[in-house]
Amino acid sequence: MPPIAVALIAATPALAQDTEIQFALDWRFEGPAAPYFLAIDNGHFAAEGLSVEVTAGEGSLDAIPKVASGAFPMGFADINSLIRFLDQNPGAPVTAVMMVYDSPPFAIVGRVSQGISGIEDLEGSILGAPPPDGAWAQFPILAAVNDIDVSTMTIEEVGFPTREPMLAEGNVDAVTGFNFSSYLSLARLGVPEEDITTIMFSDHGVALYGNAIIANTNFAAENPEAVTGALRAIARGWSDAIADPAAGAAAVIDRNPAGDVDLETRRLQLAIDGNVLTDYVVENGMGTIDPERMATALDQLRLTYEFQNEPDASLYFTDAYLPEAEVLMIAPQ
Incomplete structure (x- = not known):
């Protein structure tokens, strides 16, 4: 090879390789997963030099160990489950880095025709609750802060498939459940929507947060720009989903052809309205937490969980990787 050719090859820079991130969802490909797919389809991850693959999950207790093990650098999970995991596994390399569900999806869904119009009607009622259900796990908090006499209630153990x-x-x-799931499942079974009551825990004194983006702390320490870039892309994905929920649902159906685009559009909209675009988020932007509220939430968790170690919010959440504030400001449509 002539020397000039060698010189030209040596002077040619190597092409930069995208950072690959396996992202673990907490659940199936349904409406609330749309922002992560929109971040892929609309080029937000690519603009950050990231190649992201989103994987379905089987609950937060599935997603958290995946990220803690390092098999998945980032994921999406319930922060209350993360708090318990870290209490039982001190020093595990996982933390929340961006709050998404400022209001948790925990709810009681009832029927007006069955006498349930509001929280005051729960005493004396029959409540269906799947033992592994996240809302059922936090029901004692709802009962405690609202002085509900649970002894007057009949708790019926039900399975997830038979709940609605x-x-x-x-x-x-x-029944106990998530606001964007049980409501729609009941409506699809033919129950008139005017006969359905949704009692959100967050509307009745429960200070808990919901799902957050979580990251492996070893990966984050070694790749801080990649984590911040991923959060920036996810925030833009949520902006896209809020602006056009139908497009978000279509992105989900592209990955889950057996789904129903109209159903997932509604599910996404319920999540946006009930869990994401709270007054706090509209005023302060997505991703952050309020320290006083988190302190109250930790106190409330003591009602349902006996901590092995003194709880410390800094062990469960950090804002160190959040992108610039203007990216996190998301206006309602």
Whole structure:
């Protein structure tokens, strides 16, 4: 090879390689997963030099160990589950880096025709609750802060597949669940929507936060720009989903052709309205937490969980990787 050719090859810079991130969802490909797919489809991850693959999950207790192990650098999980995980596994390399569900999806969904119009109607009712359900796990907090006499209630243990059918058939008066899931499942079973009551825990004194973006702390320490870039892309994905929920649902259906685009559009909109675009987020932007509220939330968690170690919010959440504030400001449409 002539010397000039060698010189030209040596002077040619190597092409930069995208940082690959495996992202662990907490659940299936449904409406609330749309922002992560929009961040892919609309080029937000690519603009940050990231190649992201989103993987479905089987709950927060599935997503958290995936990220803690390092198999998945980042993921999406319930912060209350993360708090318990870190209490039981001190020093595990995982933390929340961006709050998404400023209001958790924990809810009681009941029927007006079964006597449930509001939280005051729960005493004396029959409540269907799947033992592994996240809302059921936090129900004692709701009962405590609202002085609900649980001894007057009948708690019916139900499975996830039978929860809404039992309510639709009138075998229970209400069920614990997520606001964007149980409501739609009940409506799809033919229950008129005017007969459905949704009691959000967050509307009744429960200070808990919901799902957050989590990161492996070893990966974050070694790749801080990649984590901040991913959060920037995710925030833009949420902006896209809020601006056009139908496009978000279509992105989900591209990955889950068996789904229903209209159903997932509604599910996404319920998550936006009930969990993401709270007054706090509209005023302060997505991603941050209020320290006083978090302190109250930790105190409330003591009602349902006996900490092995003194709880410390800094162990569970950091804002060190959040992007610039203007990216996090998301206006309602």
